[in-house]
Amino acid sequence: MSTTPLPPLILLDGGLGTTLADRYNCIFDHSTPLWSSHLLLSGEGSETLRDVQGAFAEKGADVVLSATYQASFEGCRASGVGDEREAGVCMRRGMEIARVAAEKREGGGKVALSLGAYGATMVPGQEYSGAYDAEHSSVEQLREWHFRRLEAFMPGGEDEVEKKERRACWDSVDYVAFETLPRVDEVLAVRQVMEKVSRIVGGEKVVEFWIACVFPGEGNDLPDGSSIKQVVGAMLGKGKGARPMGVGINCTRVGKVEGLVVEFEREIGELIEREGGEWPSLVVYPDGTRGEVYDTTTKEWVKRGGAEESLIPWDEETFGIVSRCQERRLWKSIFVGGCCKTTPDDIGKLRKRIDEL
Template sequence: MYEDSTHVRQHALQSVHNATDAGRPSFERLLDKIEIPDRGRHKPILILDGGLGTTLEDEYQVTFSSRDTPTWSSHLLASSLETLLEVHRSFVQAGADIILTATYQASFNGFTSTRRYDLNVTSAERGGFYSQEEAGHLMRSAIPLARSAFGSKKGLLALSLGAYGATMIPSTEYTGKYPPEMGDCVNLERWHAQRINVFEADQKTWNEVDLVAFETLPRVDEIQAVRNAMQVLSMQKPFWISSVFPNDDEKLPDGSEVMDVLEAMVAQTPSESKLIGHPPTPVGIGINCTKVSKLRSLIQKFEEAAASMQVHLPHLVLYPDGANNMTYDTTSQLWGPAKDAAGVGKWEDEMFDIVHEVQERDKWAGIVVGGCCKTRPQHIARLSEKIKHKR
């Protein structure tokens, strides 16, 4: 349970001394778990997986809807573990060093709004909804499942945790429009802490998690909230924060400039939290669920902001949409043609060029690169082949 106790405050104070451990050294220790040729000679470039939900839709004919499957790809934790495992394995086989769990849109509200799925009865006989206890069990089950996808291969497991808006119906992580009660850093912190506690509460499950991925955050107060939520964990984990930039103004959906985003991500100053001490620093920051065409300018803005703030950049985490010629309508929940689709090159070629440019400028501790919506195993395989040849 999330609570502001003496123990929490003491742990928060200790986190000041652990701030360095929450940064780059923690990621360096993670690298011992995977095989990277010439690791000592080059800063690491790690391959992340691709779009889980859209791969399920495009290659496995899985149908999602807010009404019937409010937890989206997490629904398969109840309905088809075999299919989910097959998709995870396909990304491992494509060359992914890091696999994200099927928990992006998982939440208590989502599962308790989902009709119980029992393979032993017909659809007409199914009834009732999942309990809170069952919801927690289903969410935790994503971790050993994703871990098993590596088989005998080495790899890192990232616990995928989407923005609060990703669990809303319809989802609002692209707009950042939250209900009034969630327009407060403390309430967002409490919500994220409660969800993380589902996983941390089971030590065996938590031990399987290599790092936590906070994804598609559309607001600076939510960026602050997740850092504060990580601060109260009894067993710390390295984590990354990635945000979404869906609009042409290169700002967060809440209107924040990149300078404000970077400050919220890495600044060692207390925010609106009632906790004492500095929030932990992410091992990676970056951009996801954003068009490839926007990446170069956004990355350079992050680099310029870091120079202005005189801060060292952690790993760059980069996993944009694979749908260069498509865009997602959150109202209809369908993909359609993008208005600026003309002249778009191959996704993996563009990503390789961007990674190469970032590496040449040498501003980041390392790079994690993969894909988001509409990025299939084939895209990751082609990108992985290019990157690993460069390694």
């Protein structure tokens, strides 16, 4: 019997945008390029976000992700907020709301600053394809874009009011979550961004971050065609930027996740054998879909022809995957939660399984 302790399970929240659409009748289309972040532009929308994110926390989520996944200066301009200072205020409001929601967790919770791929801010969205425009098709271009957005949440500002607000925002960040990345050059870009961030604010506060990629196709390659070996090398290889505390998978069908995790484990083990270092945390939050796929053009969920639906409840299937990961005792810790179509009730059921374990 192994004496290595089981890595702890840390529960994330679920699908914010789909819960807003399915349970609160929010409509997201081309008139709302910020998607769920559009609610940050109004007081009424902010209250709705507090309700939904608070529901996930009340169901037991240890970590609440901010409603900033698709937030960007470009999206704010397209939504009528042309002033960049005002846009920054709106984006930072997402962290404030998430922090209030996290406090509804018994004993309090943590907050992750959610930052989606550049493709998530395109119209139509391209985070599932990785087909970016010519101005965002290199490590350098993506690094500059990601840093400019992240900078809106960091200390700085033109006057004392803005400096105080931005300082309070950054102090409330427990993790930075780079999510749904479809390209290895974007993985490298965000590592370089976080290396730059650590130079700027490292003496004041070191913020841990994770990188989660999306695997929407039938195989186990990224949308840009990169293999898991290439993905792991970009995520954790030496000399490529700041090292994330966690790596993994999000916004991917739950039926694919276990095979992906096993392949991640093999490649990370080989990388550590070559380069040294420690195992990171695993971050895995699959979709709660049952045969539906998201049409980025119509912004609707549609049934895919011939798609098989699992008869196993989402919480049971997801829990089985991470509990088997635990038994292998490789990862430092395991962050598990849900992405699209997972509800507060799903997270509550997963919480119960974790607690019973």
